Amino acid sequence: MTSFIGRILKKPPSSALQAKERLHLVLVHDRTDLSSEDLKKLKDRLIQAISDFVEIDADETEIQIQVEGREQTLIANIPLRSPRRRRK
Amino acid sequence: MNGKVVAIISGKGGVGKTTTAANLGIALATLGQKVVCIDTDIGLRNLDVVLGLENRIVYDLVDVVEGRCRLTQAMVRDRRYENLHLIPAAQTRDKSAVSASDMVRLCEELRSMADWIVIDSPAGIERGFRNAIAPADQVLVITNPEVSSLRDADRIIGLVEAEEKGPAQLIINRINPEMVKRGDMLSISDVIELLAIPLIGIVPEDETVLISTNSGQPVVLNEKSKAGLAFLNIGKRLLGEEVPWVSLNVKAGLLSRLGQLFSGET
Ligand SMILES: Nc1ncnc2c1ncn2[C@@H]1O[C@H](COP(=O)(O)OP(=O)(O)OP(=O)(O)O)[C@@H](O)[C@H]1O
Numbered sequence A: 001m002t003s004f005i006g007r008i009l010k011k012p013p014s015s016a017l018q019a020k021e022r023l024h025l026v027l028v029h030d031r032t033d034l035s036s037e038d039l040k041k042l043k044d045r046l047i048q049a050i051s052d053f054v055e056i057d058a059d060e061t062e063i064q065i066q067v068e069g070r071e072q073t074l075i076a077n078i079p080l081r082s083p084r085r086r087r088k
Numbered sequence B: 001m002n003g004k005v006v007a008i009i010s011g012k013g014g015v016g017k018t019t020t021a022a023n024l025g026i027a028l029a030t031l032g033q034k035v036v037c038i039d040t041d042i043g044l045r046n047l048d049v050v051l052g053l054e055n056r057i058v059y060d061l062v063d064v065v066e067g068r069c070r071l072t073q074a075m076v077r078d079r080r081y082e083n084l085h086l087i088p089a090a091q092t093r094d095k096s097a098v099s100a101s102d103m104v105r106l107c108e109e110l111r112s113m114a115d116w117i118v119i120d121s122p123a124g125i126e127r128g129f130r131n132a133i134a135p136a137d138q139v140l141v142i143t144n145p146e147v148s149s150l151r152d153a154d155r156i157i158g159l160v161e162a163e164e165k166g167p168a169q170l171i172i173n174r175i176n177p178e179m180v181k182r183g184d185m186l187s188i189s190d191v192i193e194l195l196a197i198p199l200i201g202i203v204p205e206d207e208t209v210l211i212s213t214n215s216g217q218p219v220v221l222n223e224k225s226k227a228g229l230a231f232l233n234i235g236k237r238l239l240g241e242e243v244p245w246v247s248l249n250v251k252a253g254l255l256s257r258l259g260q261l262f263s264g265e266t
């Protein structure tokens, strides 16, 4: 309800929410020792390596760190090009 | 007796370790436990003044470690509670005067004399911190609901895990319900979600903490203080009692407020 009104009035996110979102990113970086720059490089190399074996959709490839509790998991979403698309 | 060793740590300085160590020590003593508090903040000792025992110090932790006195000689007895003792830190030395194995040996000896050994530690992630957690069976991490202390807490929680002393338990200190309600302070559930360790205490921002520290009578002795009650509840939880979180807000009609404190929703 409040957030609905908030949206109508275009209320900026509360400072607590900003703190939470910023901390979320900072903690992931601190825990994994991976910067977003590192992550980008990792993605490029991953695309390269996988492309040696199978044709993938590089533009749609996503890589992110998923946090669950204190565990971080590297999640890669790599769509493979379908054989049909490959033919044309 | 087979006493348990609890280390109180934070990473960032000034978040309430010494206040917690003093109040938890007294809380456990009032609950009938034999307690020894150790100040390991060598060079910056404070647990003595917060406990109001500064005038009774003869020997200190480094005197014990270096063999200038027996362990029992360095244990300052609290006149209010004869089952509470303090081993003060040395003031004119530095952290290198004590090693992790010194702490382990010392605590081995203390385990046979007390039910609880409460260790106050210095800020930082260096030697002082390592000395404090080396003998610990349980580690309590103090944080304030604020970005830098939370980030440092996360870092130190990772180090505790790496030392296989985890999972640490969390105390959120200096929470201000009004600010949480306004959306200007991280809520309890925000903090728990970010740090992802079990919660053992929520202590509100409360001016009675400073007032009682002024007179060397820790706030847990003040039955009307919310912070005092929060510290007493931490003691009870350490003893395995299930204390409802609701009892934090003693005034009637604040139930909904407590809900907000947890969720941060307005
Ligand atoms: N819940 C609280 N409400 C109000 N003031 C508080 C609360 N907890 C702690 N304080 C105050 O915050 C200050 C710092 O507390 P304390 O000395 O316990 O922190 P510390 O973590 O031991 O610091 P250091 O890292 O320097 O050893 C003190 O003045 C204390 O009275």
Ligand SMILES: [Mg+2]
Residues within 6 Å of the ligand: B017, B018, B019, B041, B046, B120, B121, B122
């Ligand atoms: Mg201190």
